[in-house]
Amino acid sequence: MGQNQAAHASSDDVSGEEEFDPIGTLTLIGIYFVILLLAWVYIYYIEFLGRDLVVVG
Amino acid sequence: MHIHAYEKLWLAASILLILLLIGSVTYGAVGPGVAMVSDSEQPIDAQGLDEDERFSEPRVEQVGDNEYAAYVVAYQFGFTPDPIVVPENSTVTFYVTSRDVIHGFEVVGTNANTMVVPGEVSEITVEVDGSKEYGLICNEYCGAGHHVMEGNVNVVSQEEFENRNSGGDDA
Numbered sequence: 001m002g003q004n005q006a007a008h009a010s011s012d013d014v015s016g017e018e019e020f021d022p023i024g025t026l027t028l029i030g031i032y033f034v035i036l037l038l039a040w041v042y043i044y045y046i047e048f049l050g051r052d053l054v055v056v057g
Numbered sequence: 058m059h060i061h062a063y064e065k066l067w068l069a070a071s072i073l074l075i076l077l078l079i080g081s082v083t084y085g086a087v088g089p090g091v092a093m094v095s096d097s098e099q100p101i102d103a104q105g106l107d108e109d110e111r112f113s114e115p116r117v118e119q120v121g122d123n124e125y126a127a128y129v130v131a132y133q134f135g136f137t138p139d140p141i142v143v144p145e146n147s148t149v150t151f152y153v154t155s156r157d158v159i160h161g162f163e164v165v166g167t168n169a170n171t172m173v174v175p176g177e178v179s180e181i182t183v184e185v186d187g188s189k190e191y192g193l194i195c196n197e198y199c200g201a202g203h204h205v206m207e208g209n210v211n212v213v214s215q216e217e218f219e220n221r222n223s224g225g226d227d228a
Contacts, residue, residue: 026063033070037077044081049089052189053167056090057150057182 094171095180098152103175106130106156117143120150129153131160131173134202136193140209143185144218150182161196164210172197185212 060068085091106112115137117127125147130137132155143149153162153173160173164183171179193208213221 020061022063026066029067029070033067033074036074040078040081044085048168049085049091051166051168052191053164053169053183053185054089055092055094055168055181055183056148057092057095057180 091168092182095182098178098180100176101154101178103154103156106154111152112154117141117149123147125149127151129162131155131162131195131206133157133200134195134206136162136195136206136208139193140190140211141193142211142213142218142221144215145185145188145212147185148182149185150180153179153181158199159197160199160206161194163194163196165192165194167191170196188212188214 101109101112111128112130115128115130117125117138120126123146125143127141127143127149129141129151131153141151151162151169151171153171154177155173155175157175159175161170162173162179163170167183169181169183171181173179189212191210191212193210195203195206199206
């Protein structure tokens with residue numbers, strides 16, 4: 001009976017997987033992504049390139 | 058293979074991030090011209106700096122139109138010349154060597170930062186802007202007096218630079 005249910009569930013997967021909707025994870029990764037972008041822009045363009053005596057050779 | 062729509066999304070985002078990182082480093086090299094410390098200098102005899110034409114008399118000299126070369130010797134525990142005086146709005150190439158142990162050459166708060174190895178000449182070229190006094194420190198532990206090893210890099214006006222140089226010649 002249990003196996004039947006499992007088999008039944010997996011045969012539904014094709015439609016069921018799209019219903020798996022980890023919106024919280026997506027949001028979290030989105031926030032991390034934005035933090036990473038801002039941190040990179042700040043570190044490279046503002047802190048590094050904005051400093052004096054840029055080494056050119 | 059079935060890939061979830063969200064997974065496609067963050068795969069794309071991570072590829073975008075990689076391209077962005079590579080892109081900004083490329084921009085840095087092409088736009089502002091950020092470069093690495095050069096390794097093109099020939100080795101020299103660290104014990105024979107007294108006879109070396111560049112380092113027997115550490116100094117700043119004009120080598121081209123608005124281009125200056127600063128020959129600097131690092132030693133336990135200081136830098137010579139001190140202060141290193143360069144004119145504003147110019148291109149300065151530092152040639153730094155050590156006569157004893159490994160030192161660091163870091164113009165404080167700037168990107169001018171290199172290791173100084175006895176027998177080698179570290180070459181870094183920088184663009185200097187307006188008049189300003191920078192600190193200069195050793196950032197490689199070099200012995201008991203490492204913490205007091207410091208110097209100055211003074212960016213002065215063109216006039217003051219010439220005055221100092223002609224004053225130096227007279228004396």
